[in-house]
Amino acid sequence: MDEPIYDAIKLENQLCFPLYACAKEIIRQYKPHLDELDLTYTQYILMMVLWEKKTQTVKELGQALYLDSGTLTPVLKKLEGKGYLTRSRSTQDERSLIVTVTEKGEALKERAVEVPRKMGECLALTSEEAGLLYGLLYKILGRLNR
Amino acid sequence: MDEPIYDAIKLENQLCFPLYACAKEIIRQYKPHLDELDLTYTQYILMMVLWEKKTQTVKELGQALYLDSGTLTPVLKKLEGKGYLTRSRSTQDERSLIVTVTEKGEALKERAVEVPRKMGECLALTSEEAGLLYGLLYKILGRLNR
């Protein structure tokens, strides 16, 4: 009853599935730490971009995070409501919305630096393995990004 | 202005982010192929389990897919509506819901075998790299799974 023709559609032979499951499970591990900051994972990675760049358009945020305006608009409004960023139209190009981190948003960074340290332990990869995984993932992302 | 203290919360230094982005981007690549089968990615991986096991409880599906009943219940109802599976309570234990693939669901497998072949090309990894990635992902999943 073993039909090798069908091996290709066995869950255990997929590469996408462990990728999908792994991402979800790791994000679940983040939750208790991010709850302390009152941030979701999506809000957290968005703030990460702003901590580094201070000011970005929605388009730039979308490119950095692989998210579109349909996802970003409500997340940005939520973070604006929390006082971590401001949203305003560009005077050069009224179509562009400029997102800028506030002082309160900057201050959050001080508490957020603890999150990667707390998370680091749970992956259980050596630094070589982590580097290898990192390289493979960005190789795939680079290939898909066109 | 380079503050190495903050390097840990740069997006580019995260391992979870490329994992999350990669999973999403690959699932996006699946979409045109899965559209031909009128399946979403979640529906597709659920059917994958049923193609192999024929019959599973919701609990077993949840363990296989890393999903809970809050996600599975609506997906199962949708697939039941499409005629690909049936849902019925176990007579041994009325708490358990037994999910069984139908003939129509089995038939879908014949068309689904083409999907992995069509997808294989877009990853652009050698088989060594794919094996390495696979191993690393399951190592993480194994560690997180307790």
Place this chain on the structure above:
DNA sequence: TGCAATTAAATTGTGTACAATCAAAGCAAA
């Protein structure tokens, strides 16, 4: 110049994801 094509966000609708809670069923110890 004037208008068609393009671009940037926002909106709408569908489909997950998951925490928290609930209800029903089974189990277990006194």
Place this chain on the structure above:
DNA sequence: TTTGCTTTGATTGTACACAATTTAATTGCA
């Protein structure tokens, strides 16, 4: 056997995620 604990799915509420459409602004070109 009855009460309390556990297990299993379903439900509810919140938060993405993205395709498709809409709106407003800008650009390109005849």
